[in-house]
Amino acid sequence: MDTEFLKDSGDLEALLRVADVDDLDVLVDYLTDSGAGRISLSESTLKRFEACKHARLYPAVDRAEIAREIVLFGGNSIANIFRGGKGVSYTELVGDVASHLKVAHTKGANAMAIETAIVSKLYDETLSKMPTFERKRFIFQDLIHLNNEPDMGDMPESLFKAQVVANGMASKMLGRGIKLGDWAPYALFLTPFGLLASVWSAVELTGAAYRVTMPCVIQIAYMRQKALCGPLPCKCRKCSKINAPDAKFCSECGDAMPQGPVASTAVTAPFL
Structure with a gap:
C-alpha cells in the first residue's frame, strides 16, 4: 500500500480507510464515552458505532x-452551523489541540507534523517526571533491547513514542490500553508508562x-505512524533474511519462521 499521501494529508477519512x-x-x-453516549452524539449514531464494534466490521x-x-x-455548535454541519478541518482540530496543550507548532504545518509535536512533548514530559531509576532503566535497558530484537525490524522512534502516549491515554480514559498486532512483543515495555503523568494532568484540566x-x-x-510503517518485516532469527x-x-x-503474525495483545497499565 502506498502510504506517502498520509504524510502531508489532513484527510482524516483517508487515514481511517486503512485503519x-x-x-x-x-x-x-x-466518541461514545465507551458506549454510554454523549449529549452531542445522536442515538442513531451511537447504535451504529456500537454495532460496528460488536460485529468487528x-x-x-x-x-x-x-x-x-x-x-x-x-468545533463549537455555533461555528458548525456556519460550516454547514461539517465541523472544523482535521488539520485545524489538531492545531487547536496543540495550542490547548501549549505545544509549539509552525503556522500552516500539516496534520502529521503537529501530531508529532504533540506526541513528542507529552512523551518527553513523561520521561522528565519519571523517577530517576525508572527513567534510566527505560532509556538504557528497554530501548537498547527494543532496537536489538533478533526477529523484529527496528521500531521507528516516532511509532514507539506514539504507541507509548496512545497507550497511556487509553489507559486513563478507557481503563484499558491499546491493542497491538505485529508490534505486540514491544507491549511488555510500555507498562512502565501506564502512569503517563503528563497525559493524565492534561486530561484532568481540560474542558468537555x-x-x-x-x-x-x-x-x-x-494510527498514522503505524500505517506509515506498514507491516512488520518477517526477519529470520538465524540469518536475518x-x-x-x-x-x-x-x-x-x-530455518522455521514464526507461525503467522503475533496475536493482538491488550496493553494494560498496572498502576491504574
Whole structure:
C-alpha cells in the first residue's frame, strides 16, 4: 500500500480507510464515552458505532462517519452551523489541540507534523517526571533491547513514542490500553508508562470538548505512524533474511519462521 499521501494529508477519512478494527474501536469509545453516549452524539449514531464494534466490521461509510464525528467535536455548535454541519478541518482540530496543550507548532504545518509535536512533548514530559531509576532503566535497558530484537525490524522512534502516549491515554480514559498486532512483543515495555503523568494532568484540566478531541488526536497520531510503517518485516532469527509475512520457512537458510503474525495483545497499565 502506498502510504506517502498520509504524510502531508489532513484527510482524516483517508487515514481511517486503512485503519485496523482495534484502532477504530478506541476512537469509537472516545466518541461514545465507551458506549454510554454523549449529549452531542445522536442515538442513531451511537447504535451504529456500537454495532460496528460488536460485529468487528467497519464499512467505508461508517469509517467516514467516525471521521465526520471527530471533526464535529472539534468545533463549537455555533461555528458548525456556519460550516454547514461539517465541523472544523482535521488539520485545524489538531492545531487547536496543540495550542490547548501549549505545544509549539509552525503556522500552516500539516496534520502529521503537529501530531508529532504533540506526541513528542507529552512523551518527553513523561520521561522528565519519571523517577530517576525508572527513567534510566527505560532509556538504557528497554530501548537498547527494543532496537536489538533478533526477529523484529527496528521500531521507528516516532511509532514507539506514539504507541507509548496512545497507550497511556487509553489507559486513563478507557481503563484499558491499546491493542497491538505485529508490534505486540514491544507491549511488555510500555507498562512502565501506564502512569503517563503528563497525559493524565492534561486530561484532568481540560474542558468537555477536549476530552474527546485530545485523545482522538493522540490515537490518530499513533494510527498514522503505524500505517506509515506498514507491516512488520518477517526477519529470520538465524540469518536475518527478510521473508514474506506468511512464510513458514526462510527462503535463504530454510530455518522455521514464526507461525503467522503475533496475536493482538491488550496493553494494560498496572498502576491504574
